[in-house]
Amino acid sequence: MSGHILEIQNLRTDFSIAGGIVRAVRGIDLFVDRGEFLGVVGESGCGKSVTMLSVMRLLSENATVRADRLAFDGRDLLRLDHKKMRRMLGDEIGMIFQDPMTSLDPLYTIGNQIMEPLKIHRKMSGHEARKRAVEMLDLVGIPSPEQRLKQYPHEFSGGMRQRVMIAIAMSCNPKLLIADEPTTALDVTIQAQILELMKDMQEKFSAATLLITHDLGVIASTCSRVVVMYGGLIMESGDVEDIFYRPAHPYTIGLLSSISDAADTGKKKLSPIPGSPPDLMNPPRGCPFTARCDFAMRICAASRPALAETVPGSGHGVACWLRDTRAKLDGTGVTAR
Ligand SMILES: Nc1ncnc2c1ncn2[C@@H]1O[C@H](COP(=O)(O)OP(=O)(O)O)[C@@H](O)[C@H]1O
Ligand SMILES: [Mg+2]
Numbered sequence: 001m002s003g004h005i006l007e008i009q010n011l012r013t014d015f016s017i018a019g020g021i022v023r024a025v026r027g028i029d030l031f032v033d034r035g036e037f038l039g040v041v042g043e044s045g046c047g048k049s050v051t052m053l054s055v056m057r058l059l060s061e062n063a064t065v066r067a068d069r070l071a072f073d074g075r076d077l078l079r080l081d082h083k084k085m086r087r088m089l090g091d092e093i094g095m096i097f098q099d100p101m102t103s104l105d106p107l108y109t110i111g112n113q114i115m116e117p118l119k120i121h122r123k124m125s126g127h128e129a130r131k132r133a134v135e136m137l138d139l140v141g142i143p144s145p146e147q148r149l150k151q152y153p154h155e156f157s158g159g160m161r162q163r164v165m166i167a168i169a170m171s172c173n174p175k176l177l178i179a180d181e182p183t184t185a186l187d188v189t190i191q192a193q194i195l196e197l198m199k200d201m202q203e204k205f206s207a208a209t210l211l212i213t214h215d216l217g218v219i220a221s222t223c224s225r226v227v228v229m230y231g232g233l234i235m236e237s238g239d240v241e242d243i244f245y246r247p248a249h250p251y252t253i254g255l256l257s258s259i260s261d262a263a264d265t266g267k268k269k270l271s272p273i274p275g276s277p278p279d280l281m282n283p284p285r286g287c288p289f290t291a292r293c294d295f296a297m298r299i300c301a302a303s304r305p306a307l308a309e310t311v312p313g314s315g316h317g318v319a320c321w322l323r324d325t326r327a328k329l330d331g332t333g334v335t336a337r
Contacts, residue, residue, distance in 0.1 A: 006055070006208070008067065008069070012026055015064075038211070039212075042235075056178070091174065115132075137167055142160060181214070235252060235289065250320070285304070287320070305324060
């Protein structure tokens with residue numbers, strides 16, 4: 001069986017809205033290896049969540065999802081019916097979202113919410129599920145798990161609720177955990193604890209983890225490989241060292257200089273990238289970063305650069321005309337502004 005637990009080829013997701021069509025994801029190739037910790041990073045609105053929700057088919061009715069291939073654990077997701085997909089979620093694929101309060105049901109106890117999927121997916125008896133729930137709460141660092149099982153979500157702090165979400169997501173021993181901005185709503189100290197817990201769980205359960213975040217700082221402490229998204233496309237991908245020490249795309253370099261450092265008390269002056277992301281109702285023809293890029297050439301606006309490896313076989317991919325010698329040779333490599 002291939003090393004990839006998740007494979008995405010040429011994913012395109014559109015939304016029909018009153019004013020037209022939002023081209024949220026515009027041709028993405030991505031894979032997650034078994035057991036690896038992959039980070040997907042990019043500013044808000046660049047298509048990170050839509051990419052993952054497309055894979056899990058959790059999008060609203062106005063969405064159209066197309067792809068050359070979507071496969072989980074070797075199975076073709078494009079052919080899977082809705083029922084089978086639902087069964088896979090929460091069982092083989094665990095999910096954690098930004099706001100645990102919206103994912104947890106306020107009307108049911110925490111115990112109920114951990115036990116339910118175990119009864120459904122793992123066919124556990126009430127007694128077995130309860131035992132497992134206590135174990136899981138203990139594992140994610142919730143003190144007095146027996147008592148905590150009987151409590152409701154509002155009786156937990158934000159960080160504790162996210163721990164509960166992790167317990168739920170991991171309880172069925174998923175092959176893939178998808179975490180979408182899991183620490184964004186938390187303060188920095190709690191954020192670091194939750195990331196550490198996720199890393200811990202990934203190792204303990206050997207589950208592949210896909211972490212979506214707008215914050216490169218979060219990536220540095222957890223991920224081994226990184227995909228950088230912008231304007232519904234992938235700008236750069238590679239090992240965490242490639243991205244942090246040898247960034248090749250001006251967008252990645254811009255993100256790195258605007259990074260927030262948890263250990264930093266705000267003394268360092270952050271320099272966010274000037275300008276704003278493109279309007280995905282009228283996406284740019286060429287590289288979506290052209291309008292904000294200090295190095296933009298005429299060809300950047302005219303046509304989309306392919307994602308190509310910086311060094312063949314390195315796994316470090318960059319979609320940028322600056323890396324393409326043809327751009328300079330054919331006379332189009334003239335700085336645009
Ligand atoms: N249900 C929807 N209807 C219309 N547009 C949407 C919908 N969901 C997301 N979008 C648009 O798709 C783009 C990508 O969104 P998203 O994937 O949520 O970004 P992020 O990278 O912040 O997770 C944004 O322009 C967003 O406005
Ligand atoms: Mg998002």
